[in-house]
Amino acid sequence: MANNNRFFWGVVTATAVGAVIGLLFAPDEGNKTRKKIKKKTNSLASELIDALEKSKEKAVDVTGNLKDKAQKYKDETVDTAEQYVDDANDEINKFK
Secondary structure, three states: OHHHHHHHHHHHHHHHHHHHHHHHOOOOOHHHHHHHHHHHHHHHHHHHHHHHHHHHHHHHHHHHHHHHHHHHHHHHHHHHHHHHHHHHHHHHHHOO
């Protein structure tokens, strides 16, 4: 997961840097270049927000799955412990 985050932020950073460099060296006037930078920045911000929302959804799904598995293991452990208690009580009652 950490590698995915690093890769994602590397792509975002490289895209932003590439866009800015491309716009700075473009043969347009300053006013047009500033408009392009603003448009590209808004686009990148929108893409970043979308990516963060998808990451949040995935994290919620993973958390839910882990919670379900933990509850399942807890229930199985309690059932097994209860069975051991019942077996122990049966053995004790044999001697009474």
